[in-house]
Amino acid sequence: DVKVTQSSRYLVKRTGEKVFLECVQDMDHENMFWYRQDPGLGLRLIYFSYDVKMKEKGDIPEGYSVSREKKERFSLILESASTNQTSMYLCASSLFRRYSNQPQHFGDGTRLSIL
Amino acid sequence: AQKITQTQPGMFVQEKEAVTLDCTYDTSDPSYGLFWYKQPSSGEMIFLIYQGSYDQQNATEGRYSLNFQKARKSANLVISASQLGDSAMYFCAMREGRQGAQKLVFGQGTRLTINP
Numbered sequence: 518d519v520k521v522t523q524s525s526r527y528l529v530k531r532t533g534e535k536v537f538l539e540c541v542q543d544m545d546h547e548n549m550f551w552y553r554q555d556p557g558l559g560l561r562l563i564y565f566s567y568d569v570k571m572k573e574k575g576d577i578p579e580g581y582s583v584s585r586e587k588k589e590r591f592s593l594i595l596e597s598a599s600t601n602q603t604s605m606y607l608c609a610s611s612l613f614r615r616y617s618n619q620p621q622h623f624g625d626g627t628r629l630s631i632l
Numbered sequence: 633a634q635k636i637t638q639t640q641p642g643m644f645v646q647e648k649e650a651v652t653l654d655c656t657y658d659t660s661d662p663s664y665g666l667f668w669y670k671q672p673s674s675g676e677m678i679f680l681i682y683q684g685s686y687d688q689q690n691a692t693e694g695r696y697s698l699n700f701q702k703a704r705k706s707a708n709l710v711i712s713a714s715q716l717g718d719s720a721m722y723f724c725a726m727r728e729g730r731q732g733a734q735k736l737v738f739g740q741g742t743r744l745t746i747n748p
Contacts, residue, residue: 522746548734550735552738557739557740558724558740559636559638559723559738559739559740560738561738562735562736562737565735568747575735592660605675607677609677611641611734612734613734614734617665617727617734618682618684619734620667620669620679620682621667621679621734621736622679623669623676623677624676625674625675625676626675626676628675
């Protein structure tokens with residue numbers, strides 16, 4: 518079974534702090550994704566990566582950056598945390614395949630509160 | 633413009649009844665895929681079922697089936713013989729095009745509650 522592990526289930530930080538959310542997958546997947554989930558809005562893509570050191574902006578990249586130095590690890594960075602970044606953050610991974618029925622596999626999520 | 637629309641914020645169903653969760657989508661790409669995920673209160677996203685735009689038959693996986701109506705651009709999830717453990721948020725998502733990066737666009741979700 519695919520295992521996607523997020524470093525924290527719950528995290529509390531203060532405004533202005535630099536925050537790191539870590540995600541590791543163990544299935545040699547090329548693609549990795551970061552989403553945030555807010556009530557009534559579903560999941561919105563922040564950034565994704567289809568290879569080491571490659572990154573692409575998603576729909577809501579402002580205020581975030583990412584790092585992918587190794588294939589199995591994808592980090593989300595809040596450069597200067599603000600209260601409107603309080604949310605549930607979900608990491609996912611998938612195989613790089615065209616026309617594919619391969620689903621994304623998700624971690625358990627990190628519930629981040631910015632005070 | 634919303635690409636995936638789930639019009640039912642919440643649904644309440646009696647145990648053992650069948651339930652249909654609605655999903656409509658908007659794309660001009662002839663090649664796309666539709667996914668359904670379940671998210672229990674514990675938070676993890678569980679993949680349920682997939683339908684490709686060129687698939688001739690509606691997808692089925694155990695108690696889950698997908699009512700795919702291409703001309704109407706709808707991909708409704710049907711759960712037969714509902715169980716208490718089916719209570720969860722359900723998300724419809726779409727992959728567009730041939731890209732290998734497999735980006736998904738998600739709907740707002742439907743919260744399903746199964747009553748005993």
